[in-house]
Amino acid sequence: MLLEVYVVLVLNLSLFPLLGLSVPRSKRYVLNPERWPDCDLTWAFRDPFHLFDNDEDYRVAKKIVAQSIRTWEESAGGALTFTDVSPHNRQSPENLERKARIDVLFARYDHGDKESFDGRGGLVAHSGYPNDGIVHFDASENWTVSDEADPDVFVDLRYVALHEIGHALGLEHSAFPFAVMNPFYRQILF
Numbered sequence: 001m002l003l004e005v006y007v008v009l010v011l012n013l014s015l016f017p018l019l020g021l022s023v024p025r026s027k028r029y030v031l032n033p034e035r036w037p038d039c040d041l042t043w044a045f046r047d048p049f050h051l052f053d054n055d056e057d058y059r060v061a062k063k064i065v066a067q068s069i070r071t072w073e074e075s076a077g078g079a080l081t082f083t084d085v086s087p088h089n090r091q092s093p094e095n096l097e098r099k100a101r102i103d104v105l106f107a108r109y110d111h112g113d114k115e116s117f118d119g120r121g122g123l124v125a126h127s128g129y130p131n132d133g134i135v136h137f138d139a140s141e142n143w144t145v146s147d148e149a150d151p152d153v154f155v156d157l158r159y160v161a162l163h164e165i166g167h168a169l170g171l172e173h174s175a176f177p178f179a180v181m182n183p184f185y186r187q188i189l190f
């Protein structure tokens with residue numbers, strides 16, 4: 001089952017740390033009935049389509065994924081453990097092979113699953129509940145990890161990664177307006 005994340009319209013970037021912290025403190029999420037069969041999860045960030053053209057961008061993107069994993073790990077209070085089984089670098093042949101339960105990558109247009117990406121705008125990412133575990137970002141977007149970036153132009157990888165990895169762990173959308181799993185988080189205005 002693929003889940004959606006549509007175009008980021010407006011996102012108050014300064015709110016990001018607050019939104020992340022709000023999740024563990026109060027149970028503002030909904031668990032999908034599909035769960036991982038145990039609590040030891042592997043994850044990997046890889047580049048099977050060779051979409052990164054330099055090591056620095058690859059490193060930054062992987063770091064954001066690792067931070068999102070850590071946020072969920074901390075919010076689970078020890079109930080989940082995560083092991084990084086990522087390829088050693090972006091040119092390693094390991095990039096071509098899925099090994100992890102939570103498998104994170106960038107792709108463009110048709111990339112071999114049920115839902116093609118659509119170029120810039122529109123769909124920016126999708127993910128699957130357990131035991132699927134995919135987290136795919138549309139490489140055609142203008143991704144950023146900067147608070148300074150214009151949210152009308154750029155999509156914040158930090159927020160989308162946290163949200164999509166939440167789905168891959170089995171979380172559904174939350175109706176709570178400030179929760180990271182709220183499907184309309186991108187339209188929260190302050």
Ligand SMILES: [Zn+2]
Pocket residue numbers: 107111113114115126134136
């Ligand atoms: Zn996909």
Ligand SMILES: [Zn+2]
Pocket residue numbers: 003004005163167173183
């Ligand atoms: Zn979602």
